[in-house]
Amino acid sequence: MTNRTAEKTEACAAALRRHRFEAEVVKDAEAAFALMKAVVEAENPQLVSFGDSMTMRGTGIVEWLRSNGRLTLLDGFDASKPYEERLEIRRRALLSDLFITGVNAVTEQGTLHWLDKVGNRIAPVAFGPRKVIIVAGRNKIVADRDEAEERIRRIAAPQNVARHPGFRTPCAKTGVCADCNSQDRICNTRMEMLRCWPDKRVLVILIDEDSGL
Template identity: 35%
Template sequence: MEEYLRERYASAAASLSKKLVRRNFQPIICQNLEEAKERALEKIDQNQSVGFGGSITIEQSGIIEELYQRGQKMIDREKTTSPEERHQVMKQALTADCFLTSINGITEDGELVNIDSVGNRVAALTYGPDKVFAFVSMRKVYGDLNTTVEMVRRNTAPLNAHRLSLEKTPCIKKGTCGDCLQAECICNTIAITRRSMAKDRIVILLIIEEVGL
């Protein structure tokens, strides 16, 4: 990453952190994904259960592998062998002690914007696990609320549609969100988290490095 871009993100992160604190979030500024992983690992007790949602950023961090290596109790839908079992494990993850996720977009005022297909990821963010660790790159700070929702729908959703090898949505056919009602739609839920009811329950790992989709 160019130094001038790193400096710009660092300044924005310092300003955004103050706004996140006012909204009862717990921001932690991290220079890169490796630091974000280490900070999260420090805060997760080895006796706690951990669930997680689908996230490229979480996958790239390597935190899942490290949690397994230290004997963490993992609630892992990827270990299931049938759709029915997968569904049950996803429900169990909502009762985990800790939940790992990413954030699709953040407004400059500190509101969190997420678009979800099944809804398990935003459900865990909103209520359930005692602690949520949300990994997010500073390049996902887009502006006001309307701009952030638009950017997530027009940019992140199509990228995820291609990543998941969908076939019939406008994201695939045109490369941009078409407000579809297709069975494959991955934009079924748009969640705006403007404040955490419980102070410091949601830890926002603000990553200076450009990571994720």
């Protein structure tokens, strides 16, 4: 980690704070887990849920939530349940007290950007849960909205399709977005969060190392 990289991450956190997000910079996934665990324990939520994210999963928070007997976890990714049941759990997550997920891009201007297939990852971020935690590696930081959209098209979307065997999209074969109309398309709903309301409802944890897609 260079001083320049660290300064960029800290500057991004400062921009997020100016936009009324709560933002913290941590050195690695282990530190991110410790912070998320502390927030969960401080908030003492009755219902907790999460949206899929490689960065989030890499911290170990999902396993901890699943083993925590003091809260109710709405786990919409339990592979033992049929898809329709998992989808219904994801709908219920809109009314959770605390929601945890990742993000596709964070701008140096202090905004958050997503592109989603189902929408269950972004809908609770926009409204519903009283507290939201977003975790992102420094590789998600880009200059502005245009770079955020470019990052999603060229990196996040094609690489996420690649980790889902059986998805039949042009980018699954070429690695390049073709703005397709496939049933398996994962780029269906775009969301950007420009400011946080109420203040500090959303905590953004920036990991000062590369993590996720």
